Amino acid sequence: MERIPELDLMDDAEQAEAYAAADFSEPHEAFVRHFKTCFPDFLSGDLLDLGCGTADVIIRLARVFPEANITGIDGAQAMLEIGINDVNKEGFERRVKLYKCKIPDIDLSKKKFDAVISNSLLHHLSDPLILWQTVKLCTKPGAPIFIMDLLRPHNVELAKGLIQRYAADASPLLQKDFFNSLLAAYSVEEIRKQIKSVNLDHLYIDVVSDRHVLIWGGNHE
Numbered sequence: 001m002e003r004i005p006e007l008d009l010m011d012d013a014e015q016a017e018a019y020a021a022a023d024f025s026e027p028h029e030a031f032v033r034h035f036k037t038c039f040p041d042f043l044s045g046d047l048l049d050l051g052c053g054t055a056d057v058i059i060r061l062a063r064v065f066p067e068a069n070i071t072g073i074d075g076a077q078a079m080l081e082i083g084i085n086d087v088n089k090e091g092f093e094r095r096v097k098l099y100k101c102k103i104p105d106i107d108l109s110k111k112k113f114d115a116v117i118s119n120s121l122l123h124h125l126s127d128p129l130i131l132w133q134t135v136k137l138c139t140k141p142g143a144p145i146f147i148m149d150l151l152r153p154h155n156v157e158l159a160k161g162l163i164q165r166y167a168a169d170a171s172p173l174l175q176k177d178f179f180n181s182l183l184a185a186y187s188v189e190e191i192r193k194q195i196k197s198v199n200l201d202h203l204y205i206d207v208v209s210d211r212h213v214l215i216w217g218g219n220h221e
Helices: 014-021 025-038 056-064 077-090 129-138 156-166 172-184 190-196
Strands: 042-049 067-074 096-100 116-120 145-151 204-207 214-216
Touching: 014 077, 025 056, 025 116, 025 145, 025 214, 042 056, 042 129, 042 190, 056 067, 056 077, 067 077, 067 204, 077 096, 116 129, 116 204, 129 145, 129 190, 156 172, 156 214, 190 204
Parallel strands: 042 067, 042 116, 067 096, 116 145
Antiparallel strands: 145 214, 204 214
């Protein structure tokens, strides 16, 4: 099935509220669990989350890594407003900072972090190299790179089946967004070509569920 692009940003207030109200505990907990497994020595430092959305993953990471400082960026103000509120509720405002920023960003690319992560941003980008170039520029030598995203199903029927399996109780709006995201996701082979083009082909590519792919490793530069 050919990729069908979707909008880069989810900046509609209704979309943001639907996303925040949905139960993403299973994939988000899996994100944190995989990160700990891949990088058992990471305990502290400055971590950057590209496309942090409502910051649910960041909050989960902040609980697990109490000595880490986390910067989250997203281009959608509606998502960030929910995230900032939730970060403050958790009492993490001193260690977690969220900013509106759309990559590529010159100022961001000048900063170096002890780890760079991203969850479900890649499929939103019509030019995926923007993500990989930002990751490369913002990560210190040897620091963890950890990207998780959706995998595009082989056909529309499989995509519909995933909606029924994982979002049957979700709102129609969220089901539509999930379906569009699945169709916009990249294949393993497409991702392999992307990372090779920016000299990140040493990164591992692991299919970790029936709908998720993980790209991870250290920055060699």
